[in-house]
Amino acid sequence: xxxxxxxxxxxxxxxxxxxxxxxxxxxxxxxxxxxxxxxxxxxxxxxxxxxxxxxxxxxxxxxxxxxxxxxxxxxxxxxxxxxxxxxxxxxxxxxxxxxxxxxxxxxxxxxxxxxxxxxxxxxxxxxxxxxxxxxxxxxxxxxxxxxxxxxxxxxxxxxxxxxxxxxxxxxxxxxxxxxxxxxxxxxxxxxxxxxxxxxxxxxxxxxxxxxxxxxxxxxxxxxxxxxxxxxxxxxxxxxxxxxxxxxxxxxxxxxxxxxxxxxxxxxxxxxxxxxxxxxxxxxxxxxxxxxx
Amino acid sequence: xxxxxxxxxxxxxxxxxxxxxxxxxxxxxxxxxxxxxxxxxxxxxxxxxxxxxxxxxxxxxxxxxxxxxxxxxxxxxxxxxxxxxxxxxxxxxxxxxxxxxxxxxxxxxxxxxxxxxxxxxxxxxxxxxxxxxxxxxxxxxxxxxxxxxxxxxxxxxxxxxxxxxxxxxxxxxxxxxxxxxxxxxxxxxxxxxxxxxxxxxxxxxxxxxxxxxxxxxxxxxxxxxxxxxxxxxxxxxxxxxxxxxxxxxxxxxxxxxxxxxxxxxxxxxxxxxx
Amino acid sequence: xxxxxxxxxxxxxxxxxxxxxxxxxxxxxxxxxxxxxxxxxxxxxxxxxxxxxxxxxxxxxxxxxxxxxxxxxxxxxxxxxxxxxxxxxxxxxxxxxxxxxxxxxxxxxxxxxxxxxxxxxxxxxxxxxxxxxxxxxxxxxxxxxxxxxxxxxxxxxxxxxxxxxxxxxxxxxxxxxxxxxxxxxxxxxxxxxxxxxxxxxxxxxxxxxxxxxxxxxxxxxxxxxxxxxxxxxxxxxxxxxxxxxxxxxxxxxxxxxxxxxxxxxxxxxxxxxxxxxxxxxxxxxxxxxxxxxxxxxxxxxxxxxxxx
Numbered sequence: 001x002x003x004x005x006x007x008x009x010x011x012x013x014x015x016x017x018x019x020x021x022x023x024x025x026x027x028x029x030x031x032x033x034x035x036x037x038x039x040x041x042x043x044x045x046x047x048x049x050x051x052x053x054x055x056x057x058x059x060x061x062x063x064x065x066x067x068x069x070x071x072x073x074x075x076x077x078x079x080x081x082x083x084x085x086x087x088x089x090x091x092x093x094x095x096x097x098x099x100x101x102x103x104x105x106x107x108x109x110x111x112x113x114x115x116x117x118x119x120x121x122x123x124x125x126x127x128x129x130x131x132x133x134x135x136x137x138x139x140x141x142x143x144x145x146x147x148x149x150x151x152x153x154x155x156x157x158x159x160x161x162x163x164x165x166x167x168x169x170x171x172x173x174x175x176x177x178x179x180x181x182x183x184x185x186x187x188x189x190x191x192x193x194x195x196x197x198x199x200x201x202x203x204x205x206x207x208x209x210x211x212x213x214x215x216x217x218x219x220x221x222x223x224x225x226x227x228x229x230x231x232x233x234x235x236x237x238x239x240x241x242x243x244x245x246x247x248x249x250x251x252x253x254x255x256x257x258x259x260x261x262x263x264x265x266x267x268x269x270x271x272x273x274x275x276x277x278x279x280x281x282x283x284x285x286x287x288x289x290x291x292x
Numbered sequence: 293x294x295x296x297x298x299x300x301x302x303x304x305x306x307x308x309x310x311x312x313x314x315x316x317x318x319x320x321x322x323x324x325x326x327x328x329x330x331x332x333x334x335x336x337x338x339x340x341x342x343x344x345x346x347x348x349x350x351x352x353x354x355x356x357x358x359x360x361x362x363x364x365x366x367x368x369x370x371x372x373x374x375x376x377x378x379x380x381x382x383x384x385x386x387x388x389x390x391x392x393x394x395x396x397x398x399x400x401x402x403x404x405x406x407x408x409x410x411x412x413x414x415x416x417x418x419x420x421x422x423x424x425x426x427x428x429x430x431x432x433x434x435x436x437x438x439x440x441x442x443x444x445x446x447x448x449x450x451x452x453x454x455x456x457x458x459x460x461x462x463x464x465x466x467x468x469x470x471x472x473x474x475x476x477x478x479x480x481x482x483x484x485x486x487x488x489x490x491x492x493x494x495x496x497x498x499x500x501x502x503x504x505x506x507x508x509x510x511x512x513x514x515x516x517x518x519x520x521x522x523x524x525x526x527x528x529x530x531x532x533x534x535x536x537x538x539x540x541x542x543x544x545x546x547x548x549x550x551x552x553x554x555x556x557x558x559x560x561x562x563x564x565x566x
Numbered sequence: 567x568x569x570x571x572x573x574x575x576x577x578x579x580x581x582x583x584x585x586x587x588x589x590x591x592x593x594x595x596x597x598x599x600x601x602x603x604x605x606x607x608x609x610x611x612x613x614x615x616x617x618x619x620x621x622x623x624x625x626x627x628x629x630x631x632x633x634x635x636x637x638x639x640x641x642x643x644x645x646x647x648x649x650x651x652x653x654x655x656x657x658x659x660x661x662x663x664x665x666x667x668x669x670x671x672x673x674x675x676x677x678x679x680x681x682x683x684x685x686x687x688x689x690x691x692x693x694x695x696x697x698x699x700x701x702x703x704x705x706x707x708x709x710x711x712x713x714x715x716x717x718x719x720x721x722x723x724x725x726x727x728x729x730x731x732x733x734x735x736x737x738x739x740x741x742x743x744x745x746x747x748x749x750x751x752x753x754x755x756x757x758x759x760x761x762x763x764x765x766x767x768x769x770x771x772x773x774x775x776x777x778x779x780x781x782x783x784x785x786x787x788x789x790x791x792x793x794x795x796x797x798x799x800x801x802x803x804x805x806x807x808x809x810x811x812x813x814x815x816x817x818x819x820x821x822x823x824x825x826x827x828x829x830x831x832x833x834x835x836x837x838x839x840x841x842x843x844x845x846x847x848x849x850x851x852x853x854x855x856x857x858x859x860x861x862x863x864x865x866x867x868x869x870x871x872x873x874x
Contacts, residue, residue: 020767024679030671031680031688034739038695041706095599103593104600106373113600115864116607122790122860123853124797126824127610129831130849134613138837155606162603175410179472182368183423183479184400186585188592193426198413209697216699219799219824222831245701245800252705252804260709267702274697400575427575428585438571480571 045271049264057265061231062247066258071266074247076233077146077226078215078273081243084150085157085214090207092154093161097203100162101169102191121159128156129223137224144225147237152220157210164206168199201288208281212274218245244270319344319483319513320365325379327360327537329372334360336537337379342530344482347509349528349545350517353560357537358517359407362485365515366402367395383483400427403476404485408492409468411460411475416443416452419460419471423479438478446474447504466497473504484508486516490523502527521561525549533557614853617846624840630847636810636821638830638841645844647851649810653820654796654855656727657734657806660816661795664735666788669742673784676743677750678772689744696740704804707733712805725807725819733805734798738791745790749783750776782870786863793859797852799824823852 060070096117104110132152142148172195180190227242234241244266251263320342327335335357342348350358363369364381367388381388388398411419420439429435439456443449448470452463460471469489476484486505490498505514505527518524524531525545532542533554541548541557552558622630625645633646672692676685712729716722753776761771777784807819808829821829827845835841 016767016770020769023769024675027671027675027679030668031675031743033668034672034695034736034743035688035691037736038691038698040710041698041702044706044710045702092599092602095596096603099593099596099600103596113604117603118864119857119860120603120607122793122856123610124799124824124856126797126799126827127614127849127853127856130827130846131606131610131613134617135609155602158603158606173410175406175408176412178368178371178404178406179410179412179475180422180426181371182366182399182404182406183426183475184396184398185423185426186396186589188589189426189585191592193422194412212697216697216701218699218701219803219828222828225831245699248705249701249800249804252701252708260705263705267705270699270702274699278694278697424571424575429571429574434574478571479575 042271045264045267048261049266049268052261052265053268058269062242062250066256066262069251069259069262071244071247071269073230073233074242074244074266075269077241078243080146080234080237080239080241081150081153081221082211082215084146084237085153086207086211088151089154089157089161089210089214090203093158093207093210094165094203096158096162097165097169098191098195101166102187102195117159117162121163124219125156125217126219126223128152129220131155132220133223133225143238144227144240145238146234146241149221149224149226149241149243150237152224153214153217156217156220157214160210160213161203161207164210165199165203168202168206169195171202172198201284205281205285208277208284212277212281215243215277216245216270216274218249221246222249244273317344318342319384320515321382321385323380323382325364325381326377327357327364327369328376330374334537335364338537338539339379340532340539340542342513342515344513345509345511346529347505347514347516347527348530348532349524350515350532350534351519351521351524351560352534354519356534358534359487361534362404362487362515362517365483365485366399366404368399368404370395400479401481402483402485403479403481405469405472405476405487405489407488409465409472411463411468411471413459413461415457416460416463416471417456420474420478423475427479442474442478443471445477445508446470447500447507448474464497466493466500469493469497469501470504473501473508477508481512483513483515486514488517488519491519498523521549533560535560610853614846614850617843618850621840621843621847624843625847634812636826638826638844643840645840645847647823647848649812650821650823650826650848651851652812652814653727653806653810653825654822654852656814656816656820657731657798657802657822658792658795660728660731661735661738661798662788662792664732665738665742665791665795668735669739669787669791670746670784672739672743673746673750674772674777677747678768678776692740692743695736696744698737700737700798700800701804703733703737704730704801707801707805719817722817723807723819725805725809727806727816727818727820730801730805731816734795734801737798737801738794741794742787742791745787746780746784749780749787752783753779782866786867789859789863789866793856793863796859797824797856799828803828823848827852 057070058075059072060068061073062071063069100110100114104113129152132148132155136142136148136151137144142151176194176198177190180194185193221243226246227240230240230242248263248266248270251259251266254260318341322338322340322342325335325338326333338361350362352358360369364377365383365388369375377389383398383402386393412422414422417439420442421435424435424438429438440449440453443452448467451467452471460468463471469492473484473489490501493501502523505516508514516524516528528545530542531545531548533540533548535556541552541554543553548557549561552561630645630647632648633644634648635644635646636649637644676688680688707730708724711733712722712724712726715726715729722728757775757779758771761775766774802822802825806822806825808821808825809819810821810826811818813820826848830841830845
C-alpha cells in the first residue's frame with residue numbers, strides 16, 4: 001500500500017524549483033530597487049549640483065541671484081548647532097544609559113523610563129519642534145537662537161543616544177565587573193575606570209550617527225524659526241542662525257529652475273558632511289570591535 | 293612581604309561568632325553557612341576553618357556549590373540579585389556580613405583570580421596599577437615599583453618587562469591568567485581566592501600556575517577551587533570535598549586522598565562518579 | 567621592603583572624602599539625566615494640551631473632528647481636520663504600498679537567499695539610504711519623481727500626493743527591511759534545517775516556516791513604518807502642495823497634518839491668533855496617531871513574541 005505516490009512528488013518537483021528560482025530573482029530585484037534609487041538620487045544630485053560647487057559657493061552668503069548664492073552662513077550655523085547639541089545630548093544620553101544599566105533597580109519606575117524612551121524615539125520630529133517653540137523660544141525666552149535650536153535637537157536625538165549607549169554598556173562582559181569588584185573597587189570606580197573606557201567606542205559610534213541625524217533634520221528647526229536668509233555669521237549661542245537643510249529647503253521652494261541646481265549643490269555639501277561623520281563612526285566601530 | 297601572620301587588623305572579639313577551634317592561625321571560620329539562589333539551596337550548613345599560609349583546595353563534582361562557596365568568601369556572590377544567606381563567615385574573626393564591615397575593605401584584603409582570565413582592555417602596566425590606583429596611590433614612581441614587584445611575584449616580569457605599555461589582550465591565555473594574579477598581588481591581599489584558575493589553560497600554562505601557587509603560599513593564604521583532583525593533591529595542604537552543597541569531608545590533603553573517611557569521598561576520588 | 571602598599575592604602579583611606587562623595591552623588595546625577603527624558607515627554611504632552619485647550623476655547627471640538635473644510639486663513643476660517651487627515655492617509659497608504667512589499671521582499675532575500683557576501687554589501691547600502699536627510703528626499707520627489715510621473719500621467723500637477731507618497735515609501739523601505747530581517751534572523755536555524763531536510767525549497771522555508779515564525783516582528787515593523795509615514799514632514803511639505811482636500815484622488819495637490827504645521831510656521835500667523843493655536847491642535851492629533859501606532863507596534867512585538 002503506497003500512501004505517498006513518488007511519481008506525483010517527482011512531477012511537482014520541477015514546478016516548485018522553478019517557482020523558487022523565480023521568487024529568488026523577484027526578491028533580489030526588490031532589494032536592488034533600494035540600491036537603484038540610491039544611485040539615481042546620488043547621480044541626479046551630483047550631475048546637477050557639481051557645476052555650481054566652487055570655493056565661492058562655500059564662502060558666499062545666500063543671495064537673490066542663484067549664481068551668487070553661497071552656503072557659508074548655513075555651514076557655520078550647522079557647526080554652531082552641533083556645538084550645543086553634541087555636548088548636551090551626549091552627556092544626558094550617556095548619563096541616562098549609565099543610570100538604566102548600572103544603578104536602576106528592576107522596578108516599575110525603571111520600566112517606565114525605558115518605555116518612555118522608546119516612545120520618544122517614535123515621536124515625529126515636528127512635534128519636538130512644537131515643544132522647542134513653546135518651551136525654549138517662548139517660555140524660557142531664548143528667542144529664535146542657536147541655543148533654542150540646539151536644545152531642541154538634543155532632546156530629539158536623546159533616545160537614539162540612550163539606546164545605543166545602553167547597548168555598548170551591555171556588551172561589556174560580566175567578568176570585567178567581577179575583576180574590578182574583586183579588587184575592592186566601588187561601584188562608581190568600576191563604572192568610571194572599567195565600564196566607561198570599554199564602552200566609549202560603542203557610545204561614540206552611536207553618538208556620531210545620532211548627531212548626523214541632527215545635522216540633516218529640518219522640520220524642528222523650521223518650527224523654532226531658524227532663518228533662511230541671513231547675511232551674517234552667528235556671534236554666540238544667542239544669535240539667530242540658519243542650517244544646511246533649511247537653506248536647501250529654501251532653495252528647493254523657489255520657483256526658478258536655477259535655484260534647484262543651487263539646492264543640488266547644497267545637498268552635495270550636506271551629504272559630504274554626513275559621509276564624513278559616518279566614516280568616522282565606521283572607523284571607530286571597526287577599530288574597536290571584537291575586543292572581548 | 294606583609295604576611296597574614298602580622299596582619300594590620302586587630303582581631304575584634306565578636307560575640308556572635310565563636311570560632312570552633314582555638315587555632316589562632318585560622319584565617320576564615322565558617323559557621324553553619326547556608327545559601328540559596330531564589331528557592332534553590334546551593335550550600336547547606338557549611339562549617340570549617342581555613343588555615344592561614346596554607347593552600348586549601350575545594351573539590352567536588354560540577355554543581356556541588358564549590359564556586360558559590362569561594363565567591364561567598366569575598367561576597368562576590370552578592371552580585372547575583374536573588375541570593376539569600378544564613379549562618380556566618382568570619383574573616384580574621386570579623387563577621388564579613390556585618391553591616392559595619394565594608395565589602396570593599398574585605399575585597400581589598402581578599403584577592404580573587406577567576407576561572408577565565410579577565411584582564412581589562414588596557415595596557416599590562418595599567419592592569420596591574422588598577423588596584424593601587426583605585427585605592428588612592430597615584431605617584432608614578434611608587435606605581436612603577438608596585439607593578440614590577442607584582443609582575444615578579446606572578447612570575448611574569450621577565451616575559452613582559454619590555455612591553456608593559458602593550459594591550460593585555462595580546463598576551464597568551466596563561467600569561468593573561470598570571471597577569472590577573474599579578475593584578476591581585478598589587479594590593480597585597482592576605483588571602484587569594486582562585487576559582488578553577490587553570491580550567492581554561494593548556495597543560496604547560498597550568499604547570500606554571502601550579503608552581504606559582506606553591507611559591508605564593510609562603511606569603512599568602514590560598515583557597516583554590518578545582519575540578520582536577522590531581523591538581524588538588526599536588527598543590528594543596530588541606531582539602532574540602534563538597535557534594536550537593538554540603539561539606540562531606542575536610543582534612544589534610546594526604547589523608548583525604550589516601551584514606552578517605554566517607555564512602556562518597558572515596559567514590560569521588562576513585563572516579564566512580566563526578 | 568621598599569614600599570608598603572597596605573600602609574599607603576590605609577593612609578589614603580582617611581582623605582578620600584571626595585571619593586565617598588562621588589560614590590553617593592553618582593547615582594543621583596545619573597537619575598537626573600534619566601528624568602530629563604521623562605520631563606521631555608511631560609513637556610510635549612503639556613505643551614500640546616495647553617495650547618490645544620486654548621484652541622478649543624475658540625473653535626468647537628465637534629467642528630474640529632467632523633468638519634470637512636480646512637480653511638484657516640482669511641475672514642471666515644473653518645477648522646475641520648478631516649481634509650488634513652485624508653491627506654495624511656493618502657500619503658501613508660501610498661507609502662506603505664511601496665514600502666511593505668519591497669521592504670519585506672528585501673528582508674526575505676537578505677535573511678533567506680542572499681550569501682553572506684552579498685549581505686555584507688547590501689546592508690550598509692540600506693543603512694545609507696536610511697541615513698539620507700528627508701529634505702533630500704523631498705527635493706528628489708519634487709525635481710525627479712514628479713516630472714517622471716508626469717511623463718506617464720501628463721495631467722499630473724507639480725504638487726500631488728502620488729510622488730511624495732512614493733518617496734516616503736522609499737524612505738521607509740530600509741526600516742521595514744532591517745527590522746523584519748532582524749525578526750527573521752532570530753528564528754533558530756534548526757527550524758530551517760528541519761524543513762530543508764525534508765526537501766523544501768528555500769522559498770518554501772522562507773514563506774512557510776520563517777515568515778510565520780517571525781510574523782509578530784514583521785508586523786510590528788509595518789506598524790512602525792506607518793507611524794513614520796504619518797509623521798513625515800519635509801517630503802510632503804516640499805512636494806505635496808498646500809491644498810487641504812477631503813478626497814482620495816492621489817493625483818491632486820493635498821495637504822497633510824505635518825505639511826500644514828510647516829505652512830503656518832513659514833507664514834506670518836501672528837502669535838496668539840486662532841491659526842497659531844491650530845498648529846497645536848493639529849500637532850496633538852498627529853502626536854496621538856503616532857503614539858497609538860508606536861504603542862500598537864510594541865504591543866504586537868511583546869504580546870506575540872515567539873518563544874523558541
